[in-house]
Amino acid sequence: MGKIVLLGDRYTVSLFKTMGAEGKTVEDPFILEKEIDSIKKRDDVDLVLITRDIYEPVREKIDSIVSTLTKPLITVIPSPFSESKPIDVKKMVLKALGFG
Template sequence: MGKVLVIGDKYTVNLFRLIGVESLVLEDPLKLEDIIQKLKKREDIDLILISNDLYTPVKEKIDSLLLEQKKPLITIIPSPYSESKPIDVKSLILRALGFG
């Protein structure tokens, strides 16, 4: 089974580190695209979680990258600084299965 990796602010990352998830603190959203490109090459990662506060400023640049990405699956999670919205579990499952 592959690894889960979290990219986010120091608070989000520290929460995931407490449960043993590999994490990466990123302060500058403009560096997110380069980080994703590097992580895509790692065979051991199956899921990348990105905090919403990093994703939102560069959404237009990143969306096409996320849509074409099959493995690892990349998804956005809320952070302490973002508004919480309901998660569309059905679309996440369909996307994970390659139908979205």
């Protein structure tokens, strides 16, 4: 099974690290594209989680990257500093299977 990598604030990264995921604290949203590029090159990563607070400022740029990737699956999750919205799990699973 592949690894899960979280890119986000230090609180959320610490939480996910205690659950066994990799994590990298990203304080500047404008380096998010560089971080994703380095993770894309790894064969051992299947899922990248990005906290909403660092995703929102660079949404258009990240969406264009995500739309061209088949692996790893990249998804946005809420953080303590962002407003949460319901996650469409069915859509996320279908995308991971190549149907979305």
